[in-house]
Amino acid sequence: MKRGFSVEEYRARLARAQAAMERAGLGAILLTTEPDIRYFTGYLTRFWESPSRPWFLVLPLTGAPVAVIPSIGAALMAKTWIRDIRTWSAPDPEDDGVSLLADTLRGTGGPVGVPSGPESHLRMPLADFERVKRASGLEWRNDGGIVAALRAVKSEAEIDKIAHSCGLAGRAFDRVHEIAAPGVPLSQVFRDFQRLLLEEGADWVPYLAGGAGPDGYGDVISPASEVPLGGGDVLMLDTGAVWDGYFCDYDRNFAIGHATKAQQDAHHRLVDAVAAAFDIARPGARASDLWRAMADIVGDGDAAGRLGHGLGMQLTEGLSLTAKDHTVLEPGMVITLEPGVALLPGRIMVHEENIAITKGAPRRLSRFSGRELAVI
Amino acid sequence: MKRGFSVEEYRARLARAQAAMERAGLGAILLTTEPDIRYFTGYLTRFWESPSRPWFLVLPLTGAPVAVIPSIGAALMAKTWIRDIRTWSAPDPEDDGVSLLADTLRGTGGPVGVPSGPESHLRMPLADFERVKRASGLEWRNDGGIVAALRAVKSEAEIDKIAHSCGLAGRAFDRVHEIAAPGVPLSQVFRDFQRLLLEEGADWVPYLAGGAGPDGYGDVISPASEVPLGGGDVLMLDTGAVWDGYFCDYDRNFAIGHATKAQQDAHHRLVDAVAAAFDIARPGARASDLWRAMADIVGDGDAAGRLGHGLGMQLTEGLSLTAKDHTVLEPGMVITLEPGVALLPGRIMVHEENIAITKGAPRRLSRFSGRELAVI
Numbered sequence: 057m058k059r060g061f062s063v064e065e066y067r068a069r070l071a072r073a074q075a076a077m078e079r080a081g082l083g084a085i086l087l088t089t090e091p092d093i094r095y096f097t098g099y100l101t102r103f104w105e106s107p108s109r110p111w112f113l114v115l116p117l118t119g120a121p122v123a124v125i126p127s128i129g130a131a132l133m134a135k136t137w138i139r140d141i142r143t144w145s146a147p148d149p150e151d152d153g154v155s156l157l158a159d160t161l162r163g164t165g166g167p168v169g170v171p172s173g174p175e176s177h178l179r180m181p182l183a184d185f186e187r188v189k190r191a192s193g194l195e196w197r198n199d200g201g202i203v204a205a206l207r208a209v210k211s212e213a214e215i216d217k218i219a220h221s222c223g224l225a226g227r228a229f230d231r232v233h234e235i236a237a238p239g240v241p242l243s244q245v246f247r248d249f250q251r252l253l254l255e256e257g258a259d260w261v262p263y264l265a266g267g268a269g270p271d272g273y274g275d276v277i278s279p280a281s282e283v284p285l286g287g288g289d290v291l292m293l294d295t296g297a298v299w300d301g302y303f304c305d306y307d308r309n310f311a312i313g314h315a316t317k318a319q320q321d322a323h324h325r326l327v328d329a330v331a332a333a334f335d336i337a338r339p340g341a342r343a344s345d346l347w348r349a350m351a352d353i354v355g356d357g358d359a360a361g362r363l364g365h366g367l368g369m370q371l372t373e374g375l376s377l378t379a380k381d382h383t384v385l386e387p388g389m390v391i392t393l394e395p396g397v398a399l400l401p402g403r404i405m406v407h408e409e410n411i412a413i414t415k416g417a418p419r420r421l422s423r424f425s426g427r428e429l430a431v432i
Numbered sequence: 433m434k435r436g437f438s439v440e441e442y443r444a445r446l447a448r449a450q451a452a453m454e455r456a457g458l459g460a461i462l463l464t465t466e467p468d469i470r471y472f473t474g475y476l477t478r479f480w481e482s483p484s485r486p487w488f489l490v491l492p493l494t495g496a497p498v499a500v501i502p503s504i505g506a507a508l509m510a511k512t513w514i515r516d517i518r519t520w521s522a523p524d525p526e527d528d529g530v531s532l533l534a535d536t537l538r539g540t541g542g543p544v545g546v547p548s549g550p551e552s553h554l555r556m557p558l559a560d561f562e563r564v565k566r567a568s569g570l571e572w573r574n575d576g577g578i579v580a581a582l583r584a585v586k587s588e589a590e591i592d593k594i595a596h597s598c599g600l601a602g603r604a605f606d607r608v609h610e611i612a613a614p615g616v617p618l619s620q621v622f623r624d625f626q627r628l629l630l631e632e633g634a635d636w637v638p639y640l641a642g643g644a645g646p647d648g649y650g651d652v653i654s655p656a657s658e659v660p661l662g663g664g665d666v667l668m669l670d671t672g673a674v675w676d677g678y679f680c681d682y683d684r685n686f687a688i689g690h691a692t693k694a695q696q697d698a699h700h701r702l703v704d705a706v707a708a709a710f711d712i713a714r715p716g717a718r719a720s721d722l723w724r725a726m727a728d729i730v731g732d733g734d735a736a737g738r739l740g741h742g743l744g745m746q747l748t749e750g751l752s753l754t755a756k757d758h759t760v761l762e763p764g765m766v767i768t769l770e771p772g773v774a775l776l777p778g779r780i781m782v783h784e785e786n787i788a789i790t791k792g793a794p795r796r797l798s799r800f801s802g803r804e805l806a807v808i
Contacts, residue, residue: 182552278477
């Protein structure tokens with residue numbers, strides 16, 4: 057699988073953004089976050105882990121994007137298709153890119169749109185944002201969701217990368233029997249599963265969650281405890297592994313030693329719920345339709361929370377499979393189907409698969425689990 | 433090593449924040465980011481990788497903190513010392529915590545301080561932030577750097593956790609000879625080094641950078657290439673491994689097969705620069721003094737960039753060792769010493785160690801490298 061994207065793909069992304077900006081009356085869009093900047097540039101680095109420096113990309117209504125970035129990133133940005141790279145020596149306590157960014161934006165004439173809707177945030181200090189706004193002398197607005205809407209519909213090349221991540225995670229899941237057994241602390245299983253993901257080709261493992269217990273697990277966000285696995289536990293591992301900047305996000309459940317009828321019944325319902333959503337995951341269906349199909353089977357009805365979400369350059373992005381999200385599915389959207397079921401009050405099992413919406417039946421990106429709960 | 437902190441430590445952090453709020457005339461501080469919220473609560477989860485939901489912590493001028501969070505986090509937050517936990521079912525496209533947060537803030541009377549200075553960002557959609565401000569009817573201000581200043585001075589328990597991370601990374605560095613040899617692609621070395629870090633006890637590896645080449649490397653932020661190591665290369669690996677939510681951040685250089693005189697000379701200068709900064713890293717010295725001590729030895733003089741930084745719950749946080757940062761060192765600050773030297777134009781070697789400032793000589797948190805470049 058080839059890393060990166062063609063320059064044509066980046067040009068197409070820019071052209072779509074500029075067409076939307078034209079319709080929205082925007083003279084520029086200002087981007088500050090890792091995925092937004094990477095989407096239009098291909099700038100890929102783990103250096104975003106450091107919060108010390110802000111990074112900016114300006115999309116003008118016409119012409120090429122302008123990177124306004126700390127000089128430490130100039131060499132790497134120059135390897136992308138971006139040619140207009142303006143740098144300052146950051147961090148600078150006196151002027152941390154503020155005047156350089158304001159000058160750049162002024163050149164566009166504005167108005168400047170900033171992603172401000174659901175899931176967005178501004179990755180720069182608020183005080184400097186106010187300074188940039190004042191110094192620019194321009195009108196500032198919400199970007200109207202332009203960037204989020206573009207990112208929600210993936211290209212074939214993007215979907216192939218997500219499928220690649222799903223594939224390597226699948227091989228790691230196939231090896232869980234090597235690392236999980238009665239007596240092994242959950243924290244050790246977490247460490248070892250990250251190792252398996254790396255061995256199977258993940259570039260890195262930004263996300264791992266999971267849980268274990270005879271009646272399922274308490275939640276799916278807690279860090280691993282030191283409690284050892286016991287025979288009869290259900291172990292769940294849910295990863296976010298990354299390959300070339302694209303996530304998979306799915307889980308697998310395993311019965312340790314033997315599976316109870318309650319565990320098997322729950323697993324059947326979860327797999328059936330995924331199948332029900334899969335069957336209707338066609339263009340024109342709404343996110344809330346898929347939620348309803350799963351909620352009816354897992355039995356929580358209207359009390360069920362989010363049962364899936366968009367996926368791509370971020371672990372979760374875009375639509376949510378909830379009762380209230382009526383986003384209409386389009387070919388190119390990549391989503392997770394993630395129903396959960398309670399075995400006891402406060403003890404759950406969750407199952408998750410990844411699919412891409414096409415003109416016809418969805419494409420399975422994860423190799424779908426069988427209906428029987430695996431026993432290891 | 434014990435995970436977590438005592439409730440007394442959290443109470444002390446809150447008391448210091450509230451004393452500073454009193455002096456600054458703030459009725460509340462609103463926190464939205466992972467490290468800021470964890471600092472006052474102990475709420476530790478990798479679920480922050482998902483951008484879909486905002487999370488809030490309100491520090492009132494008097495009384496206990498209030499968590500205003502998505503219901504999916506309620507059970508985990510309830511395991512911390514926080515008792516006032518207010519939840520909503522997120523994501524909610526109609527009101528994603530806005531009215532619940534505004535109500536909570538209104539109860540404090542304001543003014544509300546928000547971290548807005550260097551390295552900060554607001555982790556919530558800008559449009560919702562404006563809604564909360566309006567709905568609260570309160571006065572809003574910069575927090576005046578209160579939270580950043582508190583976090584910059586670590587407790588003994590925090591420093592011990594960083595030392596623990598440094599220790600496990602040291603054991604992984606000791607094993608690099610197992611994974612690096614002529615012909616092995618750098619991308620494979622990166623994967624395997626993350627595996628070694630996990631085997632040696634890292635909870636996870638949020639950050640890994642590095643490079644290789646006979647004359648050093650081009651930068652320290654690029655993802656690993658597929659280029660195989662060659663005999664005579666210098667390989668550098670720089671990690672950000674985490675244990676119980678605290679980072680180490682240091683690197684090691686290795687000569688593959690044999691070291692050239694130029695490589696050895698560069699390494700000597702780097703180790704000497706670290707020693708020079710270490711010698712003056714006492715309370716009262718300024719960040720810029722340490723920068724000067726290193727810049728004079730690595731020879732870039734005033735052209736040298738950032739040669740170290742604060743470290744803790746984030747890979748980089750707090751002060752920068754630059755010419756312009758005159759922050760005065762205090763006992764409890766944890767910093768990296770990170771000089772770089774150019775072997776050729778555009779080809780560098782970088783060396784890094786981690787220390788804690790004490791009343792006397794600094795505490796070495798990483799086991800300091802010898803002066804000779806290791807050959808593997």
